[in-house]
Amino acid sequence: MGARDTRSAIREAALRQFIAKGVEQTSLREIADEVGITKASLYYHYASKADLLLAIVTPILFVMRDVADVLDQAPHTADGIREVLRRYLIGLLNHRAEGSLFVRDASAMTATLGPILPELIEINRRINIWLAGPDAATESTIRAVAALEVLNTALSANAAVPQADDEELLRVLLDAAMGVLRL
Amino acid sequence: MGARDTRSAIREAALRQFIAKGVEQTSLREIADEVGITKASLYYHYASKADLLLAIVTPILFVMRDVADVLDQAPHTADGIREVLRRYLIGLLNHRAEGSLFVRDASAMTATLGPILPELIEINRRINIWLAGPDAATESTIRAVAALEVLNTALSANAAVPQADDEELLRVLLDAAMGVLRL
DNA sequence: GTCTATATACCGATAGAC
DNA sequence: GTCTATCGGTATATAGAC
Numbered sequence: 001m002g003a004r005d006t007r008s009a010i011r012e013a014a015l016r017q018f019i020a021k022g023v024e025q026t027s028l029r030e031i032a033d034e035v036g037i038t039k040a041s042l043y044y045h046y047a048s049k050a051d052l053l054l055a056i057v058t059p060i061l062f063v064m065r066d067v068a069d070v071l072d073q074a075p076h077t078a079d080g081i082r083e084v085l086r087r088y089l090i091g092l093l094n095h096r097a098e099g100s101l102f103v104r105d106a107s108a109m110t111a112t113l114g115p116i117l118p119e120l121i122e123i124n125r126r127i128n129i130w131l132a133g134p135d136a137a138t139e140s141t142i143r144a145v146a147a148l149e150v151l152n153t154a155l156s157a158n159a160a161v162p163q164a165d166d167e168e169l170l171r172v173l174l175d176a177a178m179g180v181l182r183l
Numbered sequence: 184m185g186a187r188d189t190r191s192a193i194r195e196a197a198l199r200q201f202i203a204k205g206v207e208q209t210s211l212r213e214i215a216d217e218v219g220i221t222k223a224s225l226y227y228h229y230a231s232k233a234d235l236l237l238a239i240v241t242p243i244l245f246v247m248r249d250v251a252d253v254l255d256q257a258p259h260t261a262d263g264i265r266e267v268l269r270r271y272l273i274g275l276l277n278h279r280a281e282g283s284l285f286v287r288d289a290s291a292m293t294a295t296l297g298p299i300l301p302e303l304i305e306i307n308r309r310i311n312i313w314l315a316g317p318d319a320a321t322e323s324t325i326r327a328v329a330a331l332e333v334l335n336t337a338l339s340a341n342a343a344v345p346q347a348d349d350e351e352l353l354r355v356l357l358d359a360a361m362g363v364l365r366l
Numbered sequence: 367g368t369c370t371a372t373a374t375a376c377c378g379a380t381a382g383a384c
Numbered sequence: 385g386t387c388t389a390t391c392g393g394t395a396t397a398t399a400g401a402c
Contacts, residue, residue, distance in 0.1 A: 006385080022290025024207035027377065041386045043379070104289040107205025128343065138347050142355045145343045146336045150363065153329045160311065160328045164321050172325045179362040180333065189367080210395065224368045226397070 007045050009035045015056050018101055023053060023108035050112045057098050057109075061116050063091030064123045071130050078183045081131065085151060085177050086170070088127070092154045093166050100155040124148075131181065147177040190228050192218045198239050201284055206236060206291035233295045240281050240292070244299050246274030247306045254313045261366045264314065268334060268360050269353070271310070275337045276349050283338040307331075314364065330360040 013034040017026040028049055032042045046052040067088045074080040092099050102109055110117060129136070131144035150173055157169055164172075196217040200209040211232055215225045229235040250271045257263040275282050285292055293300060312319070314327035333356055340352055347355075 022207075022294060024205075025290060025294050028379090029377085037385085038387060039378085040380085040388080044385060047379095049378070103286065106287040107208060108290070111205060111208050138344065138351060139355050141344045142336070142340065142347055142352065143359060145340065146333045146356060146359050149332050149336045150329045153325070153332045157325065157328065161321065161324045164325055168321060169325065172322050173329060176326060176329050176363045179365075180359045182362075211397090212395085220367085221369060222396085223370080223398080227367060230397095232396070 006035070006037070010042060010045055010052065011056055014052055015097055015101075018053070018056070018105070019097060023101065023105045023112065028052075050114070053109075053112050054116065057101060057113070058116070059095045060098050060102065061120060063088075063095060063099075064120055066091060068123045068126055071126060076130070076133060078178070081181065081183060082174065082178060084127075084130075085147070085174055088148075089151045089154060089170060089174055089177075092151060093169065096155050096158065099152075103152060103155055143181050147180040150177040150180055189218070189220070193225060193228055193235065194239055197235055198280060198284075201236070201239070201288070202280060206284065206288045206295070211235075233297070236291075236295050237299065240284060240296070241299070242278045243281050243285065244303060246271075246278060246282075247303055249274060251306045251309055254309060259313070259316060261361070264364065264366060265357065265361060267310075267313075268330070268357055271331075272334045272337060272353060272357055272360075275334060276352065279338050279341065282335075286335060286338055326364050330363040333360040333363055 010031065014026070014031045017031060017034065028042055029039045031052075032039045035042070042052075046055065067084060070084060070087060074084050113120075127148065128141070128144050131147060132140040153173055154169055157164060157173075161169075193214065197209070197214045200214060200217065211225055212222045214235075215222045218225070225235075229238065250267060253267060253270065257267050296303075310331065311324070311327050314330060315323040316327075336356055337352055340347060340356075344352075
């Protein structure tokens with residue numbers, strides 16, 4: 001097995017166990033066991049547990065950057081807002097496994113992800129402010145936070161609504177989030 | 184300081200640190216230090232870390248039981264649904280500190296809360312099914328999950344929307360959740 | 367009830383042979 | 385790249401004096 005394959009196998013085993021048991025509840029030995037190597041060999045591929053976790057969740061950072069990049073160009077109209085929400089939701093659906101780590105293990109993320117966490121928080125803040133709109137009334141801000149929460153339902157929908165396919169999740173959650181924003 | 188006071192002080196210090204740093208990232212020594220006793224003394228009051236965590240989050244179990252108890256009596260009409268959601272949301276607002284542990288540290292909860300977690304999951308499932316209604320179409324189920332997610336926004340609203348008071352959170356989130364359910 | 371001291375175990379991480 | 389062996393640290397939990 002080449003280096004690329006082993007690295008992938010490590011990330012996949014780690015992601016699976018992180019989701020199943022939690023980040024802190026999963027030791028590097030357990031991950032190595034699943035891959036079929038020793039803990040010391042795992043350290044050859046990833047310098048630390050934080051490094052491994054970072055490699056796993058960076059796709060989420062890219063999704064958020066992608067959304068942030070269109071914020072200033074998108075018109076703050078019903079269609080513009082729907083387009084931003086759609087982009088956010090599609091990104092989550094494409095990376096729901098990695099994304100679910102953030103909601104099921106937010107404490108571990110905060111404790112471990114030094115470099116990228118501030119950027120994620122800042123992007124999230126920007127999206128919230130943009131969604132709330134120029135008036136920035138308290139009610140609008142609450143609705144903006146709640147609308148994103150609706151989209152985050154995509155991360156746990158597989159467990160709660162297994163019969164729903166991605167197209168239906170996209171359509172229903174997008175419509176529900178727009179409703180929360182009263183659009 | 185009597186036994187009752189020490190026990191309360193332990194729970195309060197633990198809750199504060201669990202929220203600030205996460206359950207797994209908080210050691211019993213750190214909790215004992217904040218209370219001003221030693222770790223060994225803490226063990227006199229709580230038999231284990233799991234025991235302490237259980238004592239902290241049981242109010243949430245009572246809230247959920249309270250909601251579950253009215254499910255079968257409440258009519259499945261707009262008014263009946265609003266009343267169930269209101270009860271759920273008021274319960275969360277009254278115990279948002281304890282409740283936020285479940286969303287920020289769900290993995291630790293799963294790993295630690297043996298006895299009560301199955302009951303919480305079962306109640307959550309019952310509420311979802313009741314909310315989705317007798318048709319149980321996929322879209323209705325998705326909307327039910329998303330509506331509860333909107334209410335859960337109350338748990339993080341203090342950080343995201345500090346200027347919102349509880350009355351406004353109750354009014355806006357309840358309205359938003361009803362909107363998600365198309366009522 | 368609180369303490370000091372300790373048992374036991376596992377963790378993340380490293381050294382160095384192959 | 386993978387291994388064996390180990391370091392240093394901290395965790396939960398317990399024993400027993402006061």
